Amino acid sequence: MTETHPTPVLAALWVRAQPAVAAFISSLEPDFHDSEEILQQTAVTATEKFPEYDSKRPFVAWAIGLARIEALRYRQKRGRDRHVFDNEILDLVAEAVQQENEQIGEIRAALKACLSKTSGRVRQVHEMHYGKGMSPREIASQLMSTENSVFVALHRARNALRLCVGKQLKRIGVS
Template sequence: MTTAYSEEALKALMLLALDGDEAAYRRLLTALRVLLVGYYSRRMAAATKADMEDLVQETLLALHSRRSTYDRKRPFTAWFFSIARYKLIDHHRGRGGRRLTETELGEEIESDFSEDTLTARMDVERLLDGLSPKQRELIRQVKLEGQSVADTANRTGQSESAVKVSIHRALKALGERLRGAS
């Protein structure tokens, strides 16, 4: 079974859209919007909601204008996220963040955009979707973003013990789901 965010599902929607299926194109844009919000929020912590929304819209417009260049034999997500990456670089350059663009983004891009990395990220997102919103956010903050338990507890208004217990339970649930899926 494929989810709305898997390479297979997104590529299938793109191929249908290229063949003229408007409903598939709308579903594709909706799914990509969700992925872009997550993608940009992890990379633009200091951005305003309006800046992020503008960047999401610019990326979707770029997809629309470049969709005819998509090679049907290649993975769709790698192609799409390369567009998103360049939009992010343009955004930072437009804000005078040339140094940030050249150093941090340059290093991140090299490791972040292989097909395997993109597939792994989508797999992690699918796994996290099975958790409660509270557990999902705690896992993202502490385990994926590397924030401290103390900082996360302060931000969420919970005790450190409650954060640790919630993370432990979430990881246990993920482990059970993975063992059951094997």
């Protein structure tokens, strides 16, 4: 048996996809230890089958497909349990997770576009708070301002981003 090593490309794709894959598995298998075992086996399978991956398709969807198969294998090994979902439900959950993942990608893209449109003090305060993790008190001190004005700027930034993202998503048909 040849030993396989994950490529940097696979590693980067897996790091981004792993939360969605783990959420999918957890929706099928609520027991933490069982879902972790399925997730680990899915990672092994992804490593083994990565040469077959078509990079024109979304990696997350491919990985969720592998997770679905691993969940089925795990269920078969475990035997018949009345708390295990049938294949039809597994397909429905997989489809719902994939749709949600696509929407999250569209929301992130809209947020990124909206963030690029912000400027001035609102952008500066937003970047200091969310980008650098600074508290409103630290921001106020650095900008020689009041903590209250920082709260107001953050509130305005969140409202502006919420409205902008809403418009972006409405424009592309995502609700």
